[in-house]
Amino acid sequence: MLVGLLIVLLLVLTLPFFVKPIERNLEPFLFIMGLAATIISGVLTKGLVLHILTKPMMYAITGAVLIFGLLFARFQNEIHKWIEKLLEQIPLQLFIFLVVVVLGLISSMITAIIAALVLAEVINALPLKRKAKINTTIIGCFAIGLGAALTPIGEPLSTIVISKLDEQFFYLLKLLGVFIIPGVIVMGVLGILSAGPSGVAIPSYQWWQPITRGMRHRAELDGESVDLEDETISGVVLRAAKIFLFIMALELLGSGFKPMIDAYIINLDARILYWINMISAVLDNATLAAAEISPSMSGLQIEAILMGLLIAGGMLIPGNIPNIISAGKLKITSSEWAKLGVPLGLSLMVIYFVILFVIL
Template structure:
């Protein structure tokens, strides 16, 4: 069983990069892998599907994506004008810094979903090349993924951790708040290097503009639903490995092991791993490993999948900047957490 699950994990990691059909249908591919994983791990049951369907979070996220998508589709001209005015009045580098930092911090209040939808709509109208738009999106998604964990409102991971530990609303802000805020500010500075003004202010990329019709908004919302369902299945399928090998590890090892969050839902990992019996150091290691690695590949978190789908970013395009950036952050925070 363990060998089969490892093979599935490798396929999830590699196929989106080498098979175009998989890359273009990532949600359905992950759903299929999720089904296979729960069968292999003998977790498949009708009760499992009912349990996932009963989870209100999956409907909340889908509805939020749908409503926000419809609003943006209807107000895109006003948004375009607003972005143009702001981009004319202040430095584009400063604007990029503000977007990355503010959305990163605000995601803990407005949720990572809404923050990512605002992000792609704003960046779409900036006078940047497609390459620099992707770079800015990836950096900002790292920021949003980190910032959303500051409160249980921001993302499912934070909600699950606070619930399992019976902690108060500001527990995570106290535990990892300083590390996250510093990372968000650093990401904002990094983002300024890619905010190089180009001609054609306010002209969205062709792919995104074609994606703005109402039909595509509904399709995107459905894909998000399938994606979340798939992550729930994958989390359940890989639970035997987590129970056997991960939970008993030391903090330093937990930090690196949880980089699996790049391809497996971090909320499900947290639900399986986090325990009141753990020390604050163990919990901090798990969370920082999950949160940083979650930005490295498209399946890593909801902001990634929303942004990549909206701007039609390929897995290879995302990984080109996200993997090196994530690796640097992981090394830096390993030193901060365990060496200094």
Template structure:
């Protein structure tokens, strides 16, 4: 059993990063891997199937409704963003965008917050270096803030499901660390992002999502979370055999691999309700912070990079140092306060 799960884990960890077809069909791939892991562990019963069908409903519904709202209100939003950016001191505006998107992402989902970010950037006429810095810092903020409720992103959905906790558990558990981090990223943006260009160069307009895009995105999220639910249940024996013996500090740094792999996938494989709270905090924070370092690490990164044509090298040049510094700071905070 352990050998089979180890093979599945290696496939999940490396194929999305190395095989384009897998990367482009990640939801279907993870669903298949989840079925395989649950079958190997002999946990694929009616109860698990019902759970896998039920777990994705909240986040899927939230993504669908938010997608409709964004489609219907995109033009007024663009007009409002343009007006606010002109009425408020520019650096204060940047900081407020990062704080608001970071905190509201837990309710509108990280996906919709990332799409909203691309609209803000398309309005702002930033120079390229500043644009990349702003987008990376905003995605760090969105990735952290979205975890505060189970509808914010797949990682939080999976975590709440596996821990059998209530809607506000993550807000109570790590909100005291996440919210100040969001504010710090906003301050960094205000300092490091230069004011917009005074040129009249027009940026390419973002494509408006069709109803097919909105429905497709919601269905992909449903399949994605279903696959992660199966994957998490299938990996329970692996977790009990290996990960429960590791200290929270080791778990924290191991999860730096979330920079190149989707953090929800890793959360599904690592988190268990029989872990103590310090280990759960270490896993979650390690995944959340490192998930912002590179494009594949988190859904907001992927969406923003795709819509704004940011390359992996451009993202890494700023995301890696910011992420490593944040990892070090949070490591000492966890050591001091647990």
């Protein structure tokens, strides 16, 4: 069993980056890998399938993506004009900083799903080149993935942790806030850097300048497009269907790997768990939290496990729901995401490890 599951994990971590058809069809590939994992571990039963299909969260996420997608499609021009007016008043970099930080912090109250939908729509409307849009989106998703864990409303991981520990609503804010809030602010600063002047689709733009209509007009004359890609109803419906399949795939992967986690991982030292939890880059972090967190653990152990899960969840597209939503909206490929997501995630892992286990 162990060898088979490790092979599945290796395939999930490598094939999307080297096989273009798989990269373009990530959802069905992960679904097949999830089925393979459950078959190898012997947990694929009718009961498991029914359990997954009756989870309200799957339908809530898909419904939110569909409804908000249709709303954004309907009011796309109005959103574009609203953002244009804002950018005539404040510099683009300040706007990006505020978007990343505010969405990162309020995601714990409006849910990571809605925060990601807003992030993707706003980034899509900004006058940025594609690479800058991708990098800013990834950084924004890191911020949302961190911030959403501050309350049990934000994401399934925090809901499960509060339930397992039988703690109060603001327990995670008190426990992790000192690590997460500065991290979200740092993501805002990185968002500014990712959308520097060279990333703006307006020639000779300076960071302190608001973007006037004249500047946009000159950019269009120079052949730089700053227009929105038109959203279609069929595109919104297809994206919602893909996200539903994506979530099913993550559920299957989590269920398939649970026996291995129970047998070999959950009893390890917190410092080792911190690094092993990088597998949340491809596995559902809520499943891992449910398996690893125990009321008998110390505050440091819980901090280490959760911070490892939250940071690693931003490294690859399957690692977190905001990643999946944003990548689907902006058509970001696995390799495009990994170019920034992996080095940024590893850097944060090292920094937080030093803070948790050396400084404190």
